[in-house]
Amino acid sequence: MSATKPKRVSESSTTMTEMVMPNDTNPMGNLMGGNLLRWMDIASGICAGKHCEAHVVTASVDHVSFQKPIRLGDVITLEASVTRAFRTSVEVFVEVFAHDIKGGNPRRCNHAYYTFVGLDEDGHPIPVPAVIPLNEIEQQRYDSAPRRREVRLILSGRMKPEQSIEIRSLFEGIAPK
Numbered sequence: 001m002s003a004t005k006p007k008r009v010s011e012s013s014t015t016m017t018e019m020v021m022p023n024d025t026n027p028m029g030n031l032m033g034g035n036l037l038r039w040m041d042i043a044s045g046i047c048a049g050k051h052c053e054a055h056v057v058t059a060s061v062d063h064v065s066f067q068k069p070i071r072l073g074d075v076i077t078l079e080a081s082v083t084r085a086f087r088t089s090v091e092v093f094v095e096v097f098a099h100d101i102k103g104g105n106p107r108r109c110n111h112a113y114y115t116f117v118g119l120d121e122d123g124h125p126i127p128v129p130a131v132i133p134l135n136e137i138e139q140q141r142y143d144s145a146p147r148r149r150e151v152r153l154i155l156s157g158r159m160k161p162e163q164s165i166e167i168r169s170l171f172e173g174i175a176p177k
C-alpha cells in the first residue's frame with residue numbers, strides 16, 4: 001500500500017556525495033555527462049521513493065544543462081527535493097555542487113527536473129502523497145511545477161497544446177491572433 005498523507009519537502013530531501021574517479025571521466029579528464037545523469041537519477045529516485053513510500057520509475061528528465069565542468073578527483077554533492085506531486089507522479093528538483101578535495105573552487109554545476117511515477121508491486125501507477133511547501137523557495141517551485149509538467153507532456157505527445165492551461169496563460173496577450 002502507498003502513503004497518501006501530504007508530506008513536507010524536508011521529509012524526503014536527499015543528499016548524496018560522490019568522488020569523481022578515473023572510470024567516471026572522458027579523455028579530457030572531466031566527469032562524463034552520462035555518469036552525472038546516473039547519479040542525479042539515483043539521488044532524485046531515492047527522494048521520490050521516500051516521498052511516495054513506494055517503488056518509483058523515471059518517467060522524464062528535463063531542463064538538464066551542464067554549466068561547469070567537473071574534474072577528476074572533485075567531490076560532488078547532489079541535493080534532491082520534491083517540488084510537487086500530481087496524481088501518480090512527482091517532480092523532483094536536483095542540484096549538483098562540486099569542489100576539490102580541499103574544499104577549494106566550490107561551484108554549482110548543474111540542475112535538472114526529474115519526474116517519477118509511483119508504482120505498486122505489480123508495476124501499476126498509484127496515487128502519491130501531495131507536497132506541502134513551507135518556505136518561499138519551496139512555494140516557488142511548487143507554483144511553477146504545473147507549467148513544467150504541461151511543457152513535458154506536450155513535448156512527449158501526451159497532451160495537446162490546446163489542452164494546456166498554464167502554458168497558454170503565459171502567452172495570453174502576446175500571441176498573434
Ligand SMILES: CC(C)(COP(=O)(O)OP(=O)(O)OC[C@H]1O[C@@H](n2cnc3c(N)ncnc32)[C@H](O)[C@@H]1OP(=O)(O)O)[C@@H](O)C(=O)NCCC(=O)NCCS
Nearest residue numbers: 057058059060086087088089090115117125152153156158
Ligand atoms: C512512466 C510509466 C509508468 C507511465 O505509464 P502509463 O501507462 O503511461 O501510465 P499513465 O498514463 O497512468 O501515467 C502515469 C503518470 O505518468 C506521467 N507520465 C507519463 N509519461 C510521462 C512523461 N513523458 N513525462 C512526464 N510525466 C509522464 C503521467 O502524466 C501520469 O502522471 P499523473 O498521474 O500524475 O498525471 C510507463 O511509461 C513506464 O513504465 N515507463 C518506463 C519507466 C522506466 O523504465 N524508467 C526508467 C527508464 S531508463
